[in-house]
Amino acid sequence: MASQNPKTIATINFKGGVGKTTVTWCLGDIVSAFSDTKVLLFDLDAQMSLTQAIALNEDGYSLEPEFQKWYEASVDKRKTIFDALDRYARPNQHFDFPAGFDFIYQLTDNLHFVPSVEDLYWMELEVFDRDAVKDFVRRLMGKITTSAKLPKYDYVLFDCPPSFTLLSYSVLSCCDLILIPVNPDYFASKGINLILNSLKMKIEPFPLPQIGVFMNKAKTRGTLTKDTRFYMREIERVCKQAAESQNISAKFLESWIPDRVGVKRAITSGGVPKELRDPFQKLWHEVMEYMQ
Ligand SMILES: Nc1ncnc2c1ncn2[C@@H]1O[C@H](COP(=O)(O)OP(=O)(O)O)[C@@H](O)[C@H]1O
Ligand SMILES: [Mg+2]
Numbered sequence: 686m687a688s689q690n691p692k693t694i695a696t697i698n699f700k701g702g703v704g705k706t707t708v709t710w711c712l713g714d715i716v717s718a719f720s721d722t723k724v725l726l727f728d729l730d731a732q733m734s735l736t737q738a739i740a741l742n743e744d745g746y747s748l749e750p751e752f753q754k755w756y757e758a759s760v761d762k763r764k765t766i767f768d769a770l771d772r773y774a775r776p777n778q779h780f781d782f783p784a785g786f787d788f789i790y791q792l793t794d795n796l797h798f799v800p801s802v803e804d805l806y807w808m809e810l811e812v813f814d815r816d817a818v819k820d821f822v823r824r825l826m827g828k829i830t831t832s833a834k835l836p837k838y839d840y841v842l843f844d845c846p847p848s849f850t851l852l853s854y855s856v857l858s859c860c861d862l863i864l865i866p867v868n869p870d871y872f873a874s875k876g877i878n879l880i881l882n883s884l885k886m887k888i889e890p891f892p893l894p895q896i897g898v899f900m901n902k903a904k905t906r907g908t909l910t911k912d913t914r915f916y917m918r919e920i921e922r923v924c925k926q927a928a929e930s931q932n933i934s935a936k937f938l939e940s941w942i943p944d945r946v947g948v949k950r951a952i953t954s955g956g957v958p959k960e961l962r963d964p965f966q967k968l969w970h971e972v973m974e975y976m977q
Contacts, residue, residue: 691725691838692840693856694841694863695853695863695894696842696844697863697864698876698880700872703902705845705847706730706738707901707948707951708864709735709844710951711961712968712969713726713796713842714796714956716839716840717795721795722840724795724840724842726797727766727843729801729844730801730844731802732846733800735800735952738953739792743953756790756800760802765802766805769782769825770808770821770852774817774818783834784829784834784835785832789835805850808850808852818852818855819851819855819891821855822860843860857887857894858891861894861895862897862972863896863897864897865877867920868900869903869912869916871916874922877924878923881924881931882927884933893933893934897972898920898924898935899941900913900916902943904943905944917941924936938971939971941964941968942961942965943961943964945960947960948961
């Protein structure tokens with residue numbers, strides 16, 4: 686399965702709460718369960734939702750001691766994602782950041798994780814050269830794919846913040862696919878319109894990756910509700926329009942993820958709930974077909 690370069694997917698949306706973190710985790714969980722498929726997850730959100738969820742024990746209250754210990758060591762040794770960026774941005778120095786398991790945490794054999802750190806909050810205030818930083822994630826991926834200490838990853842999934850930070854632009858400038866979850870509400874198509882019509886310009890001079898938009902938290906009563914179907918048609922129309930007018934590859938995916946409370950336990954209890962495995966698998970297959 687392992688190919689030369691991993692396929693990279695970034696989950697984004699301007700809006701918080703649409704399910705970026707949940708979807709990134711669930712896809713990582715589903716895909717790493719295929720035998721011999723190595724997945725690396727990045728938490729790039731300074732709000733640290735994914736990192737905090739992973740740090741929690743199954744009881745949901747206490748901290749997982751093994752991860753906690755590893756995390757503190759990673760911070761002490763200056764091996765976090767922020768330290769990597771800090772090294773990268775130093776003027777007139779080559780990017781010295783060997784990538785190993787003090788930077789990447791092994792959740793399972795196949796599922797590995799780069800946590801977020803609070804320092805990312807303040808990053809926007811530091812004087813980084815915006816255009817230079819755009820190339821940071823590409824260079825970091827280079828360190829990861831050439832490291833003799835790390836496995837060859839098949840997929841790398843980035844959980845991005847709800848705002849467009851330096852780091853998000855850096856990811857969007859080099860990933861293969863941008864995955865945008867939306868929710869069935871009135872504002873979704875307006876938000877999508879805004880993103881699809883501004884991304885290309887923001888990422889220049891880098892080419893815009895393929896974009897896949899899909900419905901998360903779809904309402905069902907046996908089958909999809911009339912409302913959810915209405916919003917899906919609206920968003921699909923916006924995607925088609927933007928794809929034509931901007932000349933970009935943006936598609937509204939047919940697969941959707943239903944609204945199910947069970948998903949709240951997916952991260953701390955380690956697995957995608959049974960009733961959501963099929964929808965996430967379908968979504969993954971459609972994403973893979975689209976990326977061919
Ligand atoms: N398919 C779903 N069904 C029900 N709840 C969901 C679903 N997807 C996400 N949620 C819930 O919505 C909230 C926001 O999700 P999250 O993944 O943190 O969003 P984001 O990362 O976009 O801010 C969380 O409480 C999460 O459990
Ligand atoms: Mg999030």
